[in-house]
Amino acid sequence: MKSAIIGILVGILAALFAIQILGRQAPAIRTGWVPVTQLEMDTTQRARFERAEEARGAMFGSLLAELTSAIQEDGPAHAIGVCAERAPIIALETGVSHGVRIGRTSAQLRNPKNEIPDLLKEGIELGISGNEQTVFEDGDGDGGIAVLTPIVLMDQCVQCHGGEDQLGEGVAEALRERYPEDRATGYQPGDLRGWFWVVVEGDG
Numbered sequence: 001m002k003s004a005i006i007g008i009l010v011g012i013l014a015a016l017f018a019i020q021i022l023g024r025q026a027p028a029i030r031t032g033w034v035p036v037t038q039l040e041m042d043t044t045q046r047a048r049f050e051r052a053e054e055a056r057g058a059m060f061g062s063l064l065a066e067l068t069s070a071i072q073e074d075g076p077a078h079a080i081g082v083c084a085e086r087a088p089i090i091a092l093e094t095g096v097s098h099g100v101r102i103g104r105t106s107a108q109l110r111n112p113k114n115e116i117p118d119l120l121k122e123g124i125e126l127g128i129s130g131n132e133q134t135v136f137e138d139g140d141g142d143g144g145i146a147v148l149t150p151i152v153l154m155d156q157c158v159q160c161h162g163g164e165d166q167l168g169e170g171v172a173e174a175l176r177e178r179y180p181e182d183r184a185t186g187y188q189p190g191d192l193r194g195w196f197w198v199v200v201e202g203d204g
């Protein structure tokens with residue numbers, strides 16, 4: 001009788017142990033991104049948010065500087081080529097130097113490669129919060145965050161993103177050649193053109 005009880009207890013313990021080990025080895029289940037307010041963020045997340053903001057500021061500054069000098073050098077049609085080649089590199093360089101992943105996206109893309117990455121698709125829908133910046137936390141609880149920040153069109157953008165009569169000299173042709181699927185014209189200053197997205201991983 002006694003040994004039967006001990007046998008059962010040992011069995012239960014073994015089962016619990018097995019469950020724990022199996023549980024630990026099971027791959028982490030991603031539960032998607034969940035919006036989080038400034039007040040809800042813990043200290044680590046806030047530091048990650050600041051890093052994301054620094055990266056965004058740096059990428060915005062580099063893009064604007066290169067765009068402006070390319071336009072001044074040789075006009076907007078030439079600057080399209082510079083933007084096409086430099087924008088993806090600037091995104092990668094900024095990501096590496098700030099320890100984040102970063103890019104630009106839009107609901108009406110010029111370059112189809114700027115689609116929001118798969119990593120962000122679980123739980124994030126573009127336009128989810130209109131023109132507001134939104135911070136998301138990784139639902140798996142590792143403290144990772146993602147930040148989506150609206151990009152609003154400015155006056156100097158219409159020469160490449162405005163209506164047909166606002167486009168700079170040679171821009172329409174350059175766009176047809178390089179971006180046959182372009183959906184990023186017809187915007188006016190003040191319009192929501194797209195978003196910067198930044199991801200700071202939980203182990204970052």
Ligand code: HEC
Pocket residue numbers: 067071076077079080081083084085087088104105106108109110111112114151152153154156157158159160161184193194195
């Ligand atoms: C000289 C022309 C030119 C000007 C001026 C310009 N852009 Fe662009 N824009 C481009 C090109 C070319 C791309 C595609 C870059 C690529 O291939 O990644 C682009 C892409 C973008 C994207 C990424 C999403 C997408 O559609 O692929 C955003 C957002 C954007 N531009 C916003 C702006 C804003 C805001 C301004 C004004 C500050 C601006 N652009 C000024 C040419 C221009």
